[in-house]
Amino acid sequence: xxxxxxxxxxxxxxxxxxxxxIGFSMIYxxxxxxxxxxxxxxxxxxxxxxxxxxxxxxxxxxxVLISATALTAxxxxxxxxxxxxxxxxxxxxxxxxxxxxxxxGIVLSNSAxxxxxxxxxxxxxxxxHQIYTVLGYPFPAVYVYIAVTMPLLLLGLQLFFSKxxxxxxxxxxxxxxxxxxxxxxxxxRASGVSFAIAAGTGALAGVLYAPITYVSFDMGVIGVKAxxxxxxxxxxxxxxxxxxxxxxxxxxxxxxxxxxxEYMDSIAFLLMIGILLVRPTGLFxxxxxx
Amino acid sequence: xxxPRAQGSIPSLILSSQILSTGKLRVRRxxxxxxVVMVLGWGTPLLAGGFYLYxxxxxxxxxxxxxxxxxxxxLAGQLxxxxxxxxxxxxxxxxxxxxxxxxxFLAAAGxxxxxxxxxxxxxxxxxxxxxxxxxxxTFGFGIIVYQIISNTTWLTGGHVGIRGIPAISIFGTALxxxxxxxxxxxxxxxxxxxxxLRLCHGRVGxxxxxIGQNESAARSVGIPTNAYRMxxxxxxxxxxxxxxxxxxxxxxxxxxxxxxWHESLVLLIMITVGGLGSLPGAILGALILIxxxxxxxxxxxxxxxxxxxxxxxCMMFLPTxxxxxxxxxxxxxxxxxxxxx
Amino acid sequence: xxxGPILLELKQVTRKFGGLxxxxxxxxxxxPNTIHGLIGPNGAGKSTAFDLISGLTALTSGAVYLEGRxxxxxxxxxxxxxxxxxxxxxxxxxEKMTAHEVVMTGRHLHGRTGILGSMFSIQAKRKDExxxxxxxxxxxxxxxxxxxxxxxxxxxxxGKRRLVEIARALATEPKILLLDxxxxxxxxxxxxxxxxxxxxxxxRGITVVLVEHDMRFVMRLCGVITVLNFGAKIVDGxxxxxxxxxxxxxxxxxxxxxxxxxxxTLRKKSVKL
Numbered sequence: 044x045x046x047x048x049x050x051x052x053x054x055x056x057x058x059x060x061x062x063x064x065i066g067f068s069m070i071y072x073x074x075x076x077x078x079x080x081x082x083x084x085x086x087x088x089x090x091x092x093x094x095x096x097x098x099x100x101x102x103x104x105x106x107v108l109i110s111a112t113a114l115t116a117x118x119x120x121x122x123x124x125x126x127x128x129x130x131x132x133x134x135x136x137x138x139x140x141x142x143x144x145x146x147x148g149i150v151l152s153n154s155a156x157x158x159x160x161x162x163x164x165x166x167x168x169x170x171x172h173q174i175y176t177v178l179g180y181p182f183p184a185v186y187v188y189i190a191v192t193m194p195l196l197l198l199g200l201q202l203f204f205s206k207x208x209x210x211x212x213x214x215x216x217x218x219x220x221x222x223x224x225x226x227x228x229x230x231x232r233a234s235g236v237s238f239a240i241a242a243g244t245g246a247l248a249g250v251l252y253a254p255i256t257y258v259s260f261d262m263g264v265i266g267v268k269a270x271x272x273x274x275x276x277x278x279x280x281x282x283x284x285x286x287x288x289x290x291x292x293x294x295x296x297x298x299x300x301x302x303x304x305e306y307m308d309s310i311a312f313l314l315m316i317g318i319l320l321v322r323p324t325g326l327f328x329x330x331x332x333x
Numbered sequence: 334x335x336x337p338r339a340q341g342s343i344p345s346l347i348l349s350s351q352i353l354s355t356g357k358l359r360v361r362r363x364x365x366x367x368x369v370v371m372v373l374g375w376g377t378p379l380l381a382g383g384f385y386l387y388x389x390x391x392x393x394x395x396x397x398x399x400x401x402x403x404x405x406x407x408l409a410g411q412l413x414x415x416x417x418x419x420x421x422x423x424x425x426x427x428x429x430x431x432x433x434x435x436x437x438f439l440a441a442a443g444x445x446x447x448x449x450x451x452x453x454x455x456x457x458x459x460x461x462x463x464x465x466x467x468x469x470x471t472f473g474f475g476i477i478v479y480q481i482i483s484n485t486t487w488l489t490g491g492h493v494g495i496r497g498i499p500a501i502s503i504f505g506t507a508l509x510x511x512x513x514x515x516x517x518x519x520x521x522x523x524x525x526x527x528x529x530l531r532l533c534h535g536r537v538g539x540x541x542x543x544i545g546q547n548e549s550a551a552r553s554v555g556i557p558t559n560a561y562r563m564x565x566x567x568x569x570x571x572x573x574x575x576x577x578x579x580x581x582x583x584x585x586x587x588x589x590x591x592x593x594w595h596e597s598l599v600l601l602i603m604i605t606v607g608g609l610g611s612l613p614g615a616i617l618g619a620l621i622l623i624x625x626x627x628x629x630x631x632x633x634x635x636x637x638x639x640x641x642x643x644x645x646x647c648m649m650f651l652p653t654x655x656x657x658x659x660x661x662x663x664x665x666x667x668x669x670x671x672x673x674x
Numbered sequence: 675x676x677x678g679p680i681l682l683e684l685k686q687v688t689r690k691f692g693g694l695x696x697x698x699x700x701x702x703x704x705x706p707n708t709i710h711g712l713i714g715p716n717g718a719g720k721s722t723a724f725d726l727i728s729g730l731t732a733l734t735s736g737a738v739y740l741e742g743r744x745x746x747x748x749x750x751x752x753x754x755x756x757x758x759x760x761x762x763x764x765x766x767x768x769e770k771m772t773a774h775e776v777v778m779t780g781r782h783l784h785g786r787t788g789i790l791g792s793m794f795s796i797q798a799k800r801k802d803e804x805x806x807x808x809x810x811x812x813x814x815x816x817x818x819x820x821x822x823x824x825x826x827x828x829x830x831x832x833g834k835r836r837l838v839e840i841a842r843a844l845a846t847e848p849k850i851l852l853l854d855x856x857x858x859x860x861x862x863x864x865x866x867x868x869x870x871x872x873x874x875x876x877x878r879g880i881t882v883v884l885v886e887h888d889m890r891f892v893m894r895l896c897g898v899i900t901v902l903n904f905g906a907k908i909v910d911g912x913x914x915x916x917x918x919x920x921x922x923x924x925x926x927x928x929x930x931x932x933x934x935x936x937x938x939t940l941r942k943k944s945v946k947l
Contacts, residue, residue: 071465077465077468077469126645126649129649130648130649136652137412137464137465138406138410138412138605138609139605139609139648139652140648141412141468142601142602142605142644142648143644143645143648143649145598145601145644146602146641146642146643146644146645146647146648147641147645148641149598149637149638149640149641149644150638150641150642150645152637153635153637153638153641154638157634157635157638264594267472267476267594270469270472271469271473274465274466274469278465278466303484305480305483305484306480306481306484308476308480309476309477309480309481311473312470312472312473312474312476312477313473313477315469315470315473316459316470316473316474319459319462319466319470323461323462323463323466324463324466325466356774356803356807528793531792531793531794532789532792532793534792535787535792535799535802535803536782536785536786536787536792536802536803536806537787537788537789537792538792539775539778539779539782540779540782542768542770542771543768543771543779543782546768546769546770546771547766547767547768547769549730549766550762550766550767550768551768551779552750552751552754553728553750553754553759553760553762553766554754554759554779554780554782554783554842554843554845554846555751555752555754555755555759555782555783555846556751556779556782557751558751564789568789
């Protein structure tokens with residue numbers, strides 16, 4: 044019984060990691076960028092959701108989810124436009140791009156601390172405490188939202204990237220920016236779209252995670268473990284990001300229960316390093332842009 | 334067999350000395366800068382004393398760590414996101430050996446460097462991984478080391494930390510004043526700076542620079558890239574360990590908090606703001622990132638935010654760092670001039 | 675016709691990428707102090723063959739022998755030490771370095787100062803650096819770049835960047851130099867200069883293999899030419915033999931023609947891509 048509960052919560056957390064990892068992988072594929080601010084974008088989405096709830100307490104959770112995601116996506120567009128566009132276009136060295144994202148992450152988390160305060164906050168809705176009892180197991184209500192959102196999102200992404208012009212052109216830009224430009228694709232807009240979607244999925248992660256625990260300005264560290272998830276699943280692969288997220292989520296929960304909870308943060312990276320030693324390019328072996 | 338024959342003895346001699354002197358000019362310039370930095374570094378805190386001495390003590394330690402990181406990242410392109418962990422390894426090894434075995438400082442610090450260097454070598458085994466994967470692996474490594482330090486409470490005291498740091502003992506004498514500690518730190522900084530500078534000038538430095546700029550091209554001329562990557566990472570981490578050995582003696586206290594993710598980030602910001610690839614730039618970066626917040630005590634809340642904004646602006650507009658400021662500004666001026674036309 | 679022992683041999687070398695066969699059971703023999711051409715229509719597998727010889731790509735099957743030694747499991751760096759050096763279709767330089775410094779990196783294998791030496795020795799290091807700088811400069815003179823030795827390579831025009839890369843490759847004192855489309859992107863003056871340079875190499879003991887699209891260039895310089903199509907060898911031969919070979923003509927042009935028509939068309943085909 045304990046084990047099933049552990050597995051459930053591992054799966055739920057794993058989905059959160061997966062969401063952040065998807066955004067991370069997408070940005071890497073679209074811009075060749077390792078976005079260390081992804082976790083902080085998730086944090087921002089969570090806080091935006093919080094503010095929406097404070098302003099409109101009666102709003103159904105669905106709407107909070109969607110509006111926070113949309114707002115954060117717009118923010119993502121802005122960040123890409125202002126900060127990344129010029130750097131990616133001048134083919135800046137990897138290290139500058141990494142430091143740029145790190146800097147943006149710091150700015151986001153510290154701005155959040157100044158805006159919303161240093162104390163963690165809880166979503167002021169019933170969902171934060173609601174627990175169903177399913178077959179005798181306690182089942183946090185928010186898990187339902189997670190369980191429904193994940194497949195919907197994956198389906199939506201799949202459709203977007205294969206059926207819409209914007210999606211297809213984004214893929215073209217990911218694969219070869221210059222050739223895509225030659226074909227008339229607006230590389231800037233496509234990257235912006237990819238970034239916006241990645242920011243949106245990060246926000247989804249944040250808003251879905253908030254009812255499980257709380258929201259604080261330094262919860263971006265969770266995103267860092269999502270990097271390990273994206274790497275496990277091979278950078279650039281969306282299904283890989285999902286699998287990686289689940290592996291880490293379950294591995295962490297089981298590991299901390301069975302071994303020790305103090306080393307929980309290390310488990311994600313130990314798993315990652317372990318898998319990389321055996322499969323240096325991750326499990327899904329996607330062709331990586333170097 | 335393959336040496337092209339000389340085109341004409343006397344003209345080529347003249348030309349040869351010309352080209353050799355160009356290389357030597359660069360070397361001479363670097364040592365001149367070294368001299369200036371050393372004079373300022375030794376002189377200002379010792380002569381001005383008080384607050385300046387206190388700042389100097391902290392800057393010197395981080396400058397040492399930054400120098401090691403600079404050679405690793407700025408020169409050879411091996412981005413490490415967990416560097417503070419190696420500073421921590423040096424700190425804990427030194428203090429534990431001093432307290433448990435009453436080991437004199439030099440030996441203990443040596444062991445600290447050894448431990449940090451060996452762990453660096455361990456992490457360097459991950460160089461088989463390509464680019465991004467390696468970076469994130471270094472980050473993970475830093476987290477794992479930090480957690481190990483924090484959680485082996487029987488050894489390290491965990492988050493409670495270690496107090497009662499013994500005074501540094503060199504050849505029997507205990508260093509009790511700040512001045513004495515500073516002199517020791519500056520000796521270490523001078524030696525590290527000089528040795529790393531010598532390393533950069535020459536065949537190995539050139540190979541590292543080649544690896545940092547285009548790894549596959551470096552391989553295509555026979556440079557054993559994996560071996561050199563491992564070596565430079567080990568050196569960078571050992572130097573971090575040396576810096577770490579001084580830190581607890583300055584703070585009179587040791588806890589894992591000083592060696593986490595944020596501190597790794599600060600070190601990276603130091604070498605970047607100063608100028609990636611430049612040794613004096615690393616020292617300049619350390620100076621700025623330590624001194625400026627001291628004068629902004631009231632705004633301590635905003636410290637990290639300012640760091641972040643600084644970093645972003647720097648990456649967007651001044652990626653070559655402050656040491657290259659004159660050149661960058663000259664470039665802007667030139668571009669403005671052509672646009673006006 | 676004695677040519678001496680084979681310098682580089684490819685035996686049944688094959689490279690597959692999933693279902694695509696890029697190089698198909700290729701046999702090649704390259705003799706010392708020759709200039710050997712490797713040509714074929716686009717996609718024939720020429721650059722892949724270079725990747726296989728230089729070690730950038732692993733063989734799916736077959737073997738590569740340098741002076742009888744099996745190089746199949748030897749790394750790129752070690753192959754350079756053994757004497758195989760290549761240039762790239764687009765020059766891969768160290769952008770922040772000067773031309774002189776770039777060529778000096780090519781002398782790495784022939785330098786002696788190690789890490790401890792760099793830090794602690796004075797005389798030995800100075801002598802070593804002196805030797806490296808001198809030999810690198812001599813190579814810059816050889817390719818005609820002595821004026822630009824102190825210019826940062828990022829600022830050099832394309833043609834000169836190519837020359838820097840050649841000088842760097844020569845600095846490794848290769849036994850066999852693989853030049854990948856060395857004439858592409860060069861104007862006629864530059865092309866002739868590079869050709870003159872290459873002509874001098876066999877007399878210095880350097881064997882050259884050229885992958886090229888420029889027919890005139892290949893015909894002028896090469897003693898022997900191997901023609902590939904769809905990853906497999908069509909034929910080996912002298913330039914005269916190749917230009918009249920029906921299979922070669924068919925591969926390039928699509929239909930059999932008279933020898934005279936073929937020669938005319940191939941001469942016209944000095945199209946630089």
